[in-house]
Amino acid sequence: MFNIDLKPMALTDEEKRRFEERLPYFRSKEWVHMVEPKTHGQKTVRAACKFNSGMVGFTLVTHGNGKQVKDILITGDFLSFPSRGIYDLMAELKGSFLDRDHIRQTIKKYFVRFLELLIAPHYIYYLKKLKSIQFRFSLIMG
8 A cells, every 4th residue: 555665674863862862851750740630639549459360440539538449440451241240249339438338238239239250250259359448548648
């Protein structure tokens, strides 16, 4: 279509010069920290749990008071059925207060009623990770 013949080659002298010229900028704090989220008083906690069968990660963002879930992201190398089940769980947890019993019951309800995890560990491991997040928030919030 474009009639281009590409061949693997080393960098030209001009490309090497330009690379060396720009390298300090791309190593600078200005470049590395160029895009940082503006939290406006929010607290963010991340936790991950590795198992023989895979990994599960949580990212939890609270409102400024640290007592209510603003956003939650559950990620990992697991499959869920139905596929939207994990999204439903995250949606259910958004807006929740950081109350251990409420979060425990919410997660348990979704695992019992909607999720059949094929690779991920049993829901008790999720609860342990969320307990870890709550503990970290208690340290942050005093």
